[in-house]
Amino acid sequence: FQVILQSLPTIQTGAKLREIAPQSEGSTRTRRVRLTLTDPPQAFRLGSTVTATRVTKVAPTIELPMSALFEKNGSAKVWIVDPQTSSVNARDIKVASKNGGTFTVTEGLEAGMRVVTAGVHSLSEGQKVTVPEGGAS
Structure with a gap:
């Protein structure tokens, strides 16, 4: 301080x-x-x-529902929707904490990215998805 x-x-x-x-x-x-x-x-x-x-820098974080998180080859991932192609791509993330029904991401995501929050275990790389108009992914 x-x-x-x-x-x-x-x-x-x-x-x-x-x-x-x-x-x-x-x-x-x-x-x-x-x-x-x-x-x-x-x-x-x-x-x-x-x-x-306070003079220490606070790292920005993003909080997501646990339903968005999946693990593959030992690393935490989420599916990101590409707005151009409406397809999903797995993204490696760093999870800082898990609290009840949510988790906090400190690395791997940027504000504005669309993250899939339902059915993450049934998707595959490059799969086309339908995003509800104005809704969450």
Whole structure:
């Protein structure tokens, strides 16, 4: 995190996340966090008002239903619909996590790609499919 002193915005320091409250505030749905300042300047005093900004980059992810996932030769895959030919192609993906009925993809897909979510085990490479008008694949 980057922490800036609100009374003197030119004074700043780094910080590490120490604690996240287990429950959010009821009305605001926010959580209290505690940061540990790394080498704070003397101007940072107990009770000072600061602005903290996360500076680490967050990788974009895509969440899909478990019905879209299949494995072949030990690797996770999904079927992508080619909009030009209406045929499917298997795409290797990297699955970050599985939660109940969904899974999160961190590599192998881009926003806007049409992913088949039903009947994935009965498809073959290059097979033509019919995509419902305006619907999901």
